[in-house]
Amino acid sequence: MTVKHFFYGLIISFAVPWLLVVAIPFESMRSLESVEFSEDKDERTGPYIPSRGGRMSNGSLIYAAENCASCHSQVIRPTYAGNDLFREGWAGASKDSRRESNAFDYPGEMNGAGNAFAHIGESRNGPDLSNVGYRYEGEQGYQDLLVRLYNPRLLEGNYKSICQPNPALFKTEDDKGQANHRDTLDVPTKEGKKVVPRDTALTLANYILSLRRDDQVPDSMNYNPRKGKK
Amino acid sequence: MSTESTQQMAEDATLRAEIDRSLRHPVMFFFTSGAAWLAVSLLLGIIATAKSFAPGFLSCVDCLTYGRTFAAHMNVLLYGWCAQAAFGTMIWLMSRLSRQPSQSSGVILTVGHAWNAVIALGTIGILSGNGSGQPWMGFPNFVWPCLIVLYAAIAIWSVIQFRVRRGGHVFISQWYILAALFWFPWTLLTAHVFIHVIGDGHPVFATAINAWFRSGLLFLFFTPIAIASAYYLAPKVTGRPVYSYSLALFGFWALAVVGPWAGMQKLYGAPIPVWLQYAGAGATILLLIPAIAVSVNILKTVSAKGETVAHSPSLRFSVAGIIGLAATALFAAALALPGSMSLTQFSIASYGFDIFALYGFFSMCMFGAIYFIVPRITGREWISTKFIRVHFWSSIYGVVFIALFCGLLGGYLQGQAVENFSEPFASAMGRYKIYTIGMAIGWVFVLLANFFFCFHLLLMWLRLGRRSNHPTLLKHNAHGQVHGPEGDLDSLQSPTS
């Protein structure tokens, strides 16, 4: 084996998987083939246009920086890969709305620096968050979520949780009256103090509430993503 | 013995001394600062693990939430300790094997300081809430271009040394180092360009590339460096030729061909093309082939010299590391089987695997290299065999307990509880909690081990080692024993080469 042959071998053995596993799939997933609704099965027509409400982009920056993904996943795996579809509350609100994750479910997801990056997650030390928005409905849900972000064990019936308190997202300040009560957390504090969320906490809460996959998906959705037409 | 060969031996000894002297400062710098980062990483790891069963622990400190601490722990371990230990070993081995004193020690030392500064900034970035949230790429984005440039300034000299090497023969370790020299920038730059520079790809596929990068960093950088060190130390210390040259060749190319395919099984069930998930899993299982080829080859080389393995600290750590390589490959294959992926994909088994591969395999091989290299470049011998023994056994207990008992067993049980959808999720959390308590205990052992290692290395760095011609052996009344000739490795080549 000469040194020249060594380098040829090294480059080729790396270039082939680089091309097939990284470069080509990257390009083909960069722009996905859109999926059409069909009159017969979906009772509407036109292309499926994924949309999500809320501050999902700048919320995902905070989700990334706080590394929530080290304990929480955001993927409902199809049945070949696990039982996620069947766990209560994970895959949808009711039995009818349950579905696995598809490639259109992550619009605007970013890493801490603002590049496209989905927080699929490292482990499930905490529950999956694909449809966490359903679990915090209405004004009370919003308040509960903020309390939960502040300290999960302050929430009623949740004292066993091992989720982290996030004091960095909140500030404790003097209660001088005339407070905006919507933003004051209902948590025990020292006399004359109140806990209010910082902007980061509000953004993160908004992002978490946007995690609900409840729009109608075409029956023909291909869960094995395909590149769009030229 | 003819006068000519005596003169040759004397010249070789002079050359070796010259090489060691030329590399003393950069290599010692990489090893000592790496060991310091290892200590930082272990402290962060203990805090993170403690937080996972006692979430209130240190919750008053804003920057030490679990997520940030955990990310800092992993990234400091990878780029503070593992990468720097790899650099030191790589530079020294390449110099020795190419029989060239380093001409760029000053540059390497300066760049090494810059590397540490960037790691420090990146760690502060993570802890202050500016991390990127990408596993194994957790530093803020500005760090990556810096690390790549600094890496090039550290590594290019080893490429040059290989090109102008003295003597015709290329030793097995040189293939591995040469490959690792290029695989590191190839994987890191590919991931960096696709995720950060182009940056507008599909979010899920960016995550898939990140998973591919993690596998690449482990199997195409840390693994070949550790193997190179073991292939150097095993024949050197035992004085026996490498068991089989063709097996070594086969093992190398098996790694080169299979390695770059692995990784994307981490996104099993996520919306990326399904064949990529199975290609990643299949390649990870096939990595058993190079791992077993290398382990068999090295263990066969040292097998007749059981006493030397027991007495030489460098060989003892290296052999433990090479057994760790086989175990790492088995661990990886076990996690990549389709039946177990659904259980272990999102459990502590993957963290247990990372720790096992990085500490039980890679770091053990690096400790072996450090115990061999440091006396040579400082001209002093290790002070205390007790310290080395404590380091060895605490490391083994700690990492086996963390990775195999808590990680693997705990991961399966946790995964089973999550998959059992009729049970409430809290039961999975309960299982996780118990095993993290075990992990914290394991980390305390590893921390203890590295306290002794760090302290010992610091003393050596201050040149407070023993002035002795005898190597430090893990044996009572070892005076007069010399392990292995300091001969040229070419003379230790197997006859088939």
Next chain:
Amino acid sequence: MEPNQRDTPLRRFNTFWWGLGLFVVFAVASLIFSAVSPKSEDAQTDRRRERTKFKAATVESQKAVLDAKVPVTVVYDELGKSLVAAKPTASTKPVEQ
């Protein structure tokens, strides 16, 4: 010790640049690959089309008027003439509410 034939400054210099080039070869390949691969129509393109459907229809129906290239002075003359020609008239009383 025998002199090392391989070790020449030119060879070191060459290797320096070749080595650096080889370090970054896959970064360059990634950039080239993403630059030359043709853009294709995806769900976002459809989304844009959907959103601008009404505007597209309006633009289409007024195409003839919008595209007509009339000098602006002509328009002012026309307007001025009609204003001058117009006679003031009493406005109708607003309806009592």
